[in-house]
Amino acid sequence: MASVPVPRLTPPPRTMLRDTVYESIKQMLMDHDLAPGARLSIDGIARQLQVSPTPVREAMTKLESDGLVAKRPHAGYVVASLLDEASLANLYEMRVLLEPPAAGLAAMRATDEQIAEMRALVVTMTAHPAGENYEQYRDFAVRDAQLHRLIAEASGNPLIADALSRLHAHTHSYRLYFKVGIAEETTQEHQQIVEAIAAHNSEAAPEAMFRHLSASNERLQAVYAQE
CATH class of the missing domain: 1.10.10.10 (Winged helix-like DNA-binding domain superfamily/Winged helix DNA-binding domain)
Structure with a gap:
């Protein structure tokens, strides 16, 4: 070749x-x-x-x-190949198994320092919206991944955090398509997750994470329909 x-x-x-x-x-x-x-x-x-x-x-x-x-x-x-529809569905199925429970545990176990860091990340994502290419989008993407990693770490279960890091979910998702206008919607969803964790609401936090993952999956699946 x-x-x-x-x-x-x-x-x-x-x-x-x-x-x-x-x-x-x-x-x-x-x-x-x-x-x-x-x-x-x-x-x-x-x-x-x-x-x-x-x-x-x-x-x-x-x-x-x-x-x-x-x-x-x-x-x-x-x-590397882009994720196809089936692989993307598998990725989100795995995330749904791991991340909502992690958010629920984080609501019970997150420290004040971890909550403050989560809130700060959401604020910076609001202040620096995504652009039209990866160079402009990179800061948003990095903060997005950092927030999900911090929530997983705040769960207190290192196995969950390690499993999520191995998925490279954000890299795959953003590489698939990062110009679908998701920044504002994503930030709002993140705010709901973080505030549920900050309130130590172990029921609302996993529900908010589940809604976020479902919406994110739908946004990316729509790419296949467009193409």
Whole structure:
């Protein structure tokens, strides 16, 4: 399989080189500049970014753990496939099994510090709405994932938090489609979840999380209908 040229990349600054290379390639993948299944040449990307192959290899390892690239025998790294409808449904079924109960436990166990951090994240998401590409959307997406991770950690059950982190749910969801105008609706749903946790309402918190996940799934499933 022939290597696909890497578009729209500029050399990163020398400081924090590894993280910059990772973010440069991740932006390209999230913005669909390369099609699923396209081969990624480490040497080619290194030339485009004017860096050595070493930080590119390190970035690929991290991107593989994120589920954004896959390593194929005799082919090196390729762009991972997007979730199909069935895979997306499976992902949300798993989230529904884990996250509403985690929210209920968080309502009983979250500390004042954790609640304050949740509220602060919701405020920053309101102040920095999503944009039209991943670079503009990144801060919102990161805070969204941080909030769900913090709720899972506040449940007091490290197995739940670990299981959710392994799903890479937000990476898959935003890569699938992040321009469906979800920022305002998502933030409102997050506020309802956090306030239920802050009120230590172990019934309202899982219900709010379930409503949020259901609405999020519907928004993303609508993408398939549009296409």
